[in-house]
Structures are given as structure tokens and as C-alpha cells.
Amino acid sequence: MDYQMARRPAGGTLKEKEFTFFWHGKSAEDRSEHGVGFAVRNTLLSMVEPGDKGSERLMTLRLYTSEGPVTLVSAYAPTLTSTAEAKDEFYINISNIVKNIAPKEQVIILGDFNARVGADHDFWPSCLGHFGIGKINDNGQRLLEFCSYNSLCVTNSFQTKPQHRVSWCHPRSKHWHQLDLILIRRSNIKLVQITRTYHSADCDTNHSLVCCKIRLQPKKLHKSKQKGKPRMNTTGMHLPEKVEEFAKSLQKALSVEHQHCSAAEKWNHLRDTIQKTALATFGKKASKNNDWFDAKFSEMSPVIDAKRAALAEYKRSPSEKTLQALRAVRSKVQQTARRCANEYWQQLSDSIQFAAVSGNIRGMYEGIKTALGPTQSKTAPLKTTSGEVITDKGKQMDRWVEHYSELYSRENTVAPSALDAIEPLAIMEELDAEPTIAELCKAIDSLASGKAPGNDGIPPDLIKCCKNTLLQPLHVVLCQCWKEGAVPQDMRDAKIVTLYKNKGERSDYIEGQEQRRGTLRENNEGHMKGSLLTQENSRRRTTSSEEFLDSHRRRSWRPDKD
CATH class of the missing domain: 1.20.58 (Methane Monooxygenase Hydroxylase; Chain G, domain 1)
Known part of the structure; x- marks a missing residue:
């Protein structure tokens, strides 16, 4: 769905229950009098790609179909009383958009052109059909010249009833006109089934709704993004009967022992079992209504x-x-x-x-x-260290990889003289003992409730509320990791969430995280592992420096991360 006069400041997106809105308007400091946008059904989000650039009068959206990509253009043309310079600028910009589209690709231009194209099919046979209405005006002359030059036609002028050809009533003369038009390439006119106006649709505007039905088969745009795990309903995890039901189901699922398995295999089995059992017991988290x-x-x-x-x-x-x-x-x-x-x-x-x-x-x-409602996800191009704007999405991702690689992968070198200056202490062999259940219980209690889960999809509320049930299987897996000297990669992985700090321009990229700060979201098992390391480190005050470093190397720990 395309809409004009959105009057939303700047550009952004807003995802609602059934539709996601993309818009572009004037800056917040200017008067909100123009604006264009699209409303896309959420089921089609994986098949569309918004354009990188836009203005308060023109915006593009790319739809992927089985017959190839289709470029949709939302347009809001200057009115009849606007200056000639404003009209020329609009048609120059829209002509540049059409020129940048491959001739074999489909293009659909929708919008309020504020133009009357008339019904002279004999003079404009390639642009108009046999069912035009009214007389042409100056804006209509400009629009038809644009259509003739770019091999476009007005779909509103093809077969339909007279009352379905008009969309706006003049406030003084009470005459109906067609100002809201839909343009398509002349070679693709056979794909258009009907273009008509729905006067009964209440859009809270003096323009009636214009719809165009086109034969297109959307094609899903496959991306490398992994499918997220369903969120568990944490509200029932404090009920004793639900916790008891979960304990019985988990014990039954874990009744088969895996004696000769690695720590990674044991953890994968335990993780999948916890996820499946918890979803069956507590259910999925229901989406909340904020409207x-x-x-x-x-x-x-x-x-x-x-x-x-x-x-x-x-x-x-x-x-x-x-x-x-x-x-x-x-x-x-x-x-x-x-x-x-x-x-x-x-x-x-x-x-x-x-x-x-x-x-x-x-x-x-x-x-x-709930009161604030859904957040607006505004996008802005990144900048390189030299200040050049990056608009390509692939290069933007490479820039983020470069930034976080420099931030989190810095190597710290220690001079041998500094190590020699450390006073050697007595070696305590008892520190090599496996972590106890009491230490693991203390680590679980230190988890913060209400936090988002990591890649494993297990919320901390589940581990804390069902601690008595999960304590023994988790202890077995961690002891196995202790013996092997390494932990599964799934426990070590973390998500990096970029937060904008509302300082300066969004497009500015400043080193040292002055404007965008990365937040690590680890798995809960990674938090428990770190808590166990902290407990051991607190007892490691009398260990020699050589044994301290050697012990960390053998167990794949980094001293600067304790």
C-alpha cells in the first residue's frame, strides 16, 4: 500500500501488528506538509527491500517476485499552484529514478500527481486508454510527456465504470477528478487486472482510495539470517505445579545416559531437551497488544x-x-x-x-x-574512519566487523620484566578440583531475572525457578568441560547489539564508541561459567604467577577477562 502526505518527520520504519510502515518526509525542523511512504504487510517483509535514498516527494521500494524484481515508487507531485522550478525538480528526480531501473525490470509508480490527464486517447495512444475522464491541465501535460518519454501508461484510464475513475472532489465546483494515478510500463499493461477507486473506504482524507490489482507472484528474498527460537512464557515459571510438571518431564527425557560423549555433545542434548520440555510445559510467550x-x-x-x-x-x-x-x-x-x-x-x-x-x-x-508503544527503527548510512558514507549493506556489515574486531580482539602484551617482578607464591594443588554443586548453585542465584536469553533460547528465569531440577545435569556438563579443558562454542558465543546514544548525527561513526555502543548478550550458561571463574579467582590469591597463567592457558581462559 502506498500513501502520500504522511507528514512524518525525516525517514524511518514502524512495525505494527499486521503492517510495517516505511516513510520519508521533511526534517523535524521544517513544516510537515509533504511526505511519502509504504505500508507493507508483515508476511511480505522478507520479500521487499526499501530504497537507500528518498525525499519528502519520492520513495522507492523493491519487491522480489517469481518473474523478477519490481520497483515501486511512491510519489507526491507539486500542486497546480506550485512554482515551475518545484515541478521541474520533481520530474527530473523521478526521471532519474526510472532511468536507473533496468528496461526489462517492472516499475510501478503510485501517488498523488495533482494532475488531470484528460481523455484524449488519439493524441496520447501509448499513455492513455479509452476510458479517461475530464480535461487535461498543465500538470497533466507534464505527466503525459514524462510517461511518453519513459514508455509508461496510466492504468486508471483503462476499462472501468465512470464512478470508479475519479478520486477527488473539488470543494467549490463539486466536480470529481482523478488526481491519484498508477503508472506502469506499457509492455506490462497486460499484467494489470483492474484499477479502480473505492469511495466507501474511510481513509480520513478528502481523497478516495485507489487500488490496482496486478498479477504478481512474490518471491521470498532468502537471507543468511538464522531463524530465531520461540520465546518461552516466563509467567508460569513461578507456579509450583508447573515447576513440578517440568521436573517430571525433564527427568523422564534425561533418563537415557550418555556415558562416552564429549562435553559439547552432552550440552547440545541437554539444551535441546530443556527447550523442548519447557515449551511443552510453559508454552510460548504471547505477543502483547500496545494499541x-x-x-x-x-x-x-x-x-x-x-x-x-x-x-x-x-x-x-x-x-x-x-x-x-x-x-x-x-x-x-x-x-x-x-x-x-x-x-x-x-x-x-x-x-x-x-x-x-x-x-x-x-x-x-x-x-x-506499553505506554511508549513500538519503537521506531530509523536507519542511517555508516561512515568509514575517513568520513566517507557507506550505503552498501554488505560493506556496512564489513565495517561493523572491522570495528568490533578492533574493539574486542586487542592483544595485550606483558613485558617479561613485569612477570619477573611478581612475587612467586606457593602452589595450591587443591584449586584444580572440580567445581562443587554449592558453587554452581551460587552461580545460578547470581543470574539476573527478566533478561533476554542468548542463542540457546533458555531464559534465566527458567534456570532459577527450576534450579533443583537443572542443578545436577548442568553440574555434569560443567564437570565434563572442566576435565576436557574447554567449553562448547555455544556457551562462548554472544550477540552484539548496537545501541545509539543520541549524541550527534546518526550517520557519524566515531571510534571509541562515542555514538554507538556494542552490548554483549551472552548465554546464561556463559554467565554461570564466568561466575564460577570469579569464585575460583577469589581463592587464587596465594598461587604463583607461573601456575596462574599456565592454569588459564590449559583451560582456555583469558586472564584479562576474569
Whole structure:
């Protein structure tokens, strides 16, 4: 879906329940009077790729289909009263976009062109069909010249009913015109099934909805991103009956012993068993609804249906009676919407206040997140160390790899004289003993609740609430790692999340993480391993420096990471 006059500042994306919105407008400092964007169904997100550049009048989106890529262009042309310079600039920019598209690729231009193209098929046979409407004006002349030069045609001028060819009514003359047009290459006109206007669709604007049905088969854009594991429902992990059910199911699943397996094989088996058993017992985490409209849908639906019926009746037979009926039902919709919104926000505010007073910090922050709604994911090109802008996504990823490689892979060298200056201490052989269950229990208790899981998909709440059940199998795996002198790679892996610190320009890339800071999200087992190392390191105060370094090398530990 394409929409104009979005009036959203700058550019960004917003993901809702069923659709994801992409938009581009003027900067926040300028007046919000122009804007373009797309609304993409979430099921098609893997098949589209937004354009790197855009303006408040033009924006591109690439759709991958079985017949090849299709470039969609959202356009908002200057009005008839705009200056000639503004009109020339618009058509120069849109012509450059079309020129950069391969001739064999399909292109679809949708938007409010503020132009009347008329019905002169004989003079514009390659651009217009036999079912145009009205007379041509200056903006229409510019648009048809653009279509003729780029082998495009106006799909609105092909076979359809007269009432379905117009989308805007002049406020003074009450004459209907077609200003919202859909352009396509002349060679691909056979793919268009119908282009028509839906006057009954309530879009809260003086323009009616224009839809075009085209025969296209979307093709999924395969990426190297791994499929994420389902999130577990942590709310039931504090219920004793659920914990007991999980314990019985896990003991039954782990009844078969693996005697001659490595630590990695044992951990993989234990991890998969915990995931499968926990999902079967506690279920998946349900998505939360952050919209007041959906929460009050039962009250809003009847008045909205009445408004749509009144709008359809007014467009079918415009008169003073139907106009007054439409105004009355619109007023009722506004009153109902304000009342429902006030009730929703009042209830949400009361729940946040009650959570804060009762000391439920987690519930308070969850309420604040619900109030703030979904975050806007704004994108900006990175810059190299020399200040050059990187727009290619592959090169952007290489730049991130370069940055974090320099940040986390620095080698620390210690002079031999500094090592010799360390006073040698007595060797304590008892420190080579395997970690005890008590130490592992202390490490589990130190895990923070409510944190996001790592690559293993196991939340810390599950390990803490079901500690008595998971203590023994986890201890067996960690003891096996202790004997082998290495831990599975899955425990050592971590996710790097880049956080923008709201300092300076988003596109600036400053070394030393002045504007973007990387946060490591480790697996919970990695946290427990680090806690065990900390406990051992606290007892390692009387060990000689040579034995200390040698012990860390044998167990694949890095002294600077303890």
C-alpha cells in the first residue's frame, strides 16, 4: 500500500501488528506538509527491500517476485499552484529514478500527481486508454510527456465504470477528478487486472482510495539470517505445579545416559531437551497488544461501521440530509474514540502507579513500555574512519566487523620484566578440583531475572525457578568441560547489539564508541561459567604467577577477562 502526505518527520520504519510502515518526509525542523511512504504487510517483509535514498516527494521500494524484481515508487507531485522550478525538480528526480531501473525490470509508480490527464486517447495512444475522464491541465501535460518519454501508461484510464475513475472532489465546483494515478510500463499493461477507486473506504482524507490489482507472484528474498527460537512464557515459571510438571518431564527425557560423549555433545542434548520440555510445559510467550484501539475494538467497531455506511450513502446521493447525518455520526465517532482512549490511558496509568507504589519494578517498566508503544527503527548510512558514507549493506556489515574486531580482539602484551617482578607464591594443588554443586548453585542465584536469553533460547528465569531440577545435569556438563579443558562454542558465543546514544548525527561513526555502543548478550550458561571463574579467582590469591597463567592457558581462559 502506498500513501502520500504522511507528514512524518525525516525517514524511518514502524512495525505494527499486521503492517510495517516505511516513510520519508521533511526534517523535524521544517513544516510537515509533504511526505511519502509504504505500508507493507508483515508476511511480505522478507520479500521487499526499501530504497537507500528518498525525499519528502519520492520513495522507492523493491519487491522480489517469481518473474523478477519490481520497483515501486511512491510519489507526491507539486500542486497546480506550485512554482515551475518545484515541478521541474520533481520530474527530473523521478526521471532519474526510472532511468536507473533496468528496461526489462517492472516499475510501478503510485501517488498523488495533482494532475488531470484528460481523455484524449488519439493524441496520447501509448499513455492513455479509452476510458479517461475530464480535461487535461498543465500538470497533466507534464505527466503525459514524462510517461511518453519513459514508455509508461496510466492504468486508471483503462476499462472501468465512470464512478470508479475519479478520486477527488473539488470543494467549490463539486466536480470529481482523478488526481491519484498508477503508472506502469506499457509492455506490462497486460499484467494489470483492474484499477479502480473505492469511495466507501474511510481513509480520513478528502481523497478516495485507489487500488490496482496486478498479477504478481512474490518471491521470498532468502537471507543468511538464522531463524530465531520461540520465546518461552516466563509467567508460569513461578507456579509450583508447573515447576513440578517440568521436573517430571525433564527427568523422564534425561533418563537415557550418555556415558562416552564429549562435553559439547552432552550440552547440545541437554539444551535441546530443556527447550523442548519447557515449551511443552510453559508454552510460548504471547505477543502483547500496545494499541488502545484494539483494546477498545468492541466499542469502536459499531460506530465506525455506522460512519462508513453514512459516508457511502452521502457519496451515493449527496444532499443536505445525508451530509448532516454524516457529520453527526463523525462527531459520535470522535466522542467515542476520545472516551475510549482516555479510559485506556487512565487504566494504564493507574496500573503503572500501583506497580510503582507496591514495589513491582518489573511491572512498572512493562507498563511504561506499553505506554511508549513500538519503537521506531530509523536507519542511517555508516561512515568509514575517513568520513566517507557507506550505503552498501554488505560493506556496512564489513565495517561493523572491522570495528568490533578492533574493539574486542586487542592483544595485550606483558613485558617479561613485569612477570619477573611478581612475587612467586606457593602452589595450591587443591584449586584444580572440580567445581562443587554449592558453587554452581551460587552461580545460578547470581543470574539476573527478566533478561533476554542468548542463542540457546533458555531464559534465566527458567534456570532459577527450576534450579533443583537443572542443578545436577548442568553440574555434569560443567564437570565434563572442566576435565576436557574447554567449553562448547555455544556457551562462548554472544550477540552484539548496537545501541545509539543520541549524541550527534546518526550517520557519524566515531571510534571509541562515542555514538554507538556494542552490548554483549551472552548465554546464561556463559554467565554461570564466568561466575564460577570469579569464585575460583577469589581463592587464587596465594598461587604463583607461573601456575596462574599456565592454569588459564590449559583451560582456555583469558586472564584479562576474569
